[in-house]
Amino acid sequence: MSDMKTIVLNKFAKVFGDCEGAKVYFAPGRVNLIGEHTDYNGGHVFPCALTIGTYAVARKREDNKLRFFSMNFEQLGVIESSLDDLKPYKEADWTNYPKGVIWAFGEKGMKVPQGMDILLNGNIPNGSGLSSSASVEVLTGYILKDLFGFEVSNQKLALIGQFSENKFNGVNCGIMDQFAIAMGKADNAIFLDTANLEFTYAPIKLEGAKIVISCSNKKRGLGDSKYNERRKECEDALASLQTVVDIKSLGELDEETFEKHAAVIGDEVKIRRARHAVYENQRTVKAVAALNANDVTLFGELMNASHDSLRDDYEVTGIELDTLVDEARKVPGVIGSRMTGAGFGGCTVSLVKDEAIDSFIAQVGENYEKKIGYAADFYVVSVGDGPCIL
Ligand code: GLA
DSSP states (O other), X not given: OHXXXXXXXXXXXXXXXXXXXXXXXXXXXXXXXXXXXXXXXXXXXXXXXXXXXXXXXXXXXXXXXXXXEEGGGGGGOOEEEXXXXXXXXXXXXXXXXXXXXXXXXXXXXXXXXXXXXXEEEEOSOTTSSSOHHHHHHHHHHHHHHHHHOOOOOHHHHHHHHHHHHHHTSOOOOOSHXXXXXXXXXXXXXXXXXXXXXXXXXXXXXXXXXXXXXXXXXXXXXXXXXXXXXXXXXXXXXXXXXXXTSOOSSGGGOOHHHHHHHGGGGOOHHHHHHHHHHHHHHHXXXXXXXXXXXXXXXXXXXXXXXXXHHHHHTSOOOOHHHHHHHHHHHHSTTEEEEEEESSOSSSEEEEEEEGGGHHHHHHHHXXXXXXXXXXXXXXXXEOBOOOOEEO
């Protein structure tokens, strides 16, 4: 941790002249253990913050300039913008995320009064489904709160992050990623009901096992994926169901009630999308109960069922994620394995017994590369806290 502090401060001094008045911040990435594509359907999710994430060095300026530098995109150099030029339009570089949050603060009545120099350095793989973008959003909000003294809770930071992603970056994401990052707690996952934002922390007690992330290295951007299309399909299915049942979201349905009324949706594809949303929500509730009862085996089985539903009914996996999961399940000592995040590329999450981790990485890595033609990366991760000042 302190090593990283020195690295980013030194780089900041190099890029921006000196590091006088600069402070160092961190926000985690997240992994979702179960409850996928439920957060915009009024369902439950079960993510946790990671100890890997995004580091930032930031300080106020006396003018209105915003100067950004990312150690992950060094080739782009310093990207300059201004507080007077924060428009919710689409452009290609990463500064859209911090700019979106600065813009969103203004929209929420907290106009940022001065410019800033901001350097970022992330150790979450970009575009991998571990929420590098939500990490940058929450981190930016946390910096603004600290530098300018805005009274805003971490939960509010999550909502502002989501608002900026929806309205500034044009991705209709739910609240899971920003919430998991802003509200993270070491060694705990967050059981969140996205219908009302009620949540509880659940200790991750995986005696003798660890969380292993396998990164497919197939890049995806939420914007150009079919994310918004899936969301629309669920909304259409809900509208049809609302003609026969009194519900506000798919998350209010249990499996039986859904099956009774599914035909009213009238479209085979939309029925499958809604089926995933309903069953996945119920699975998430069952999975958390299993974990609380120390039944890690059942938790793993529910993770597997989650992936299968995302593959067959929701169709957001693809050959890379399916290969990682298929290969993982062949390794003795794997408790459960599924894709995590939006899908279409990115990462899988597996629970692996300690003694099987080395063979997991070797075997899944080798067979993945043979089949897909390029290598996957593996991370044995720990569950960490939310944003902080270093
Ligand atoms: C992305 C979105 C989240 C959530 C997941 C799928 O990570 O940002 O809001 O919808 O996909 O569960």
